Amino acid sequence: MAEQKYSLVPVVTSEQWSAYHAIRRKVLFEDRDLFGKYDSDHADDRKAQNHPVILTCDGAPVAAMRIDLVPERAFAIMRTVAVTTEKQRQGHGLIMLSLAEGYALQNGCTAAVVFSANDAIGFYAKYGYELHTWDAAGSFGRGNQMKKVLTTRSR
Numbered sequence: 001m002a003e004q005k006y007s008l009v010p011v012v013t014s015e016q017w018s019a020y021h022a023i024r025r026k027v028l029f030e031d032r033d034l035f036g037k038y039d040s041d042h043a044d045d046r047k048a049q050n051h052p053v054i055l056t057c058d059g060a061p062v063a064a065m066r067i068d069l070v071p072e073r074a075f076a077i078m079r080t081v082a083v084t085t086e087k088q089r090q091g092h093g094l095i096m097l098s099l100a101e102g103y104a105l106q107n108g109c110t111a112a113v114v115f116s117a118n119d120a121i122g123f124y125a126k127y128g129y130e131l132h133t134w135d136a137a138g139s140f141g142r143g144n145q146m147k148k149v150l151t152t153r154s155r
């Protein structure tokens with residue numbers, strides 16, 4: 001079988017914004033019974049250091065997330081990681097996270113951090129993230145704090 005071709009695509013066009021919002025709305029809100037709560041105009045999606053991306057597989061969007069670079073702490077926050085509901089547990093999440101870590105490294109980050117949902121801790125742990133308090137003051141958000149030191153060999 002031919003190998004699948006993946007790309008981590010910065011969200012720029014209106015089609016890409018639609019795919020980004022549709023995946024996050026469904027996976028992170030509607031699948032958690034949070035209907036009508038998703039804000040597709042959230043200011044955080046437009047901040048200069050925050051990078052909305054989609055993962056395409058053979059050209060089709062299969063996942064979305066935002067990579068928030070925090071240069072003063074030399075880390076990237078992997079946010080709102082979401083794989084299309086019917087495509088979960090097929091390896092897409094690991095591929096997107098790996099590509100996002102590469103992006104963080106290229107942008108001067110030495111660590112990746114997350115606020116993990118309770119049921120996603122196992123996913124991040126499998127890929128080298130450890131429970132670690134990196135935001136003691138709660139300045140960046142809420143959730144289970146996990147961290148992974150990034151090196152070119154760790155991905």
Ligand SMILES: CC(C)(COP(=O)(O)OP(=O)(O)OC[C@H]1O[C@@H](n2cnc3c(N)ncnc32)[C@H](O)[C@@H]1OP(=O)(O)O)[C@@H](O)C(=O)NCCC(=O)NCCS
Pocket residue numbers: 027028080081082083084087088089090091092093094095115116117119120121122123126
């Ligand atoms: C969590 C999520 C991003 C993982 O992406 P995915 O494509 O489904 O995961 P992968 O197929 O790449 O998983 C690789 C491995 O990680 C582990 N894993 C994945 N999801 C897991 C979970 N929810 N709990 C524990 N381990 C998990 C498994 O070991 C898996 O391998 P296996 O399927 O052979 O057992 C995805 O399932 C998702 O979008 N979930 C709903 C939203 C969510 O919780 N996002 C995280 C917000 S912090």
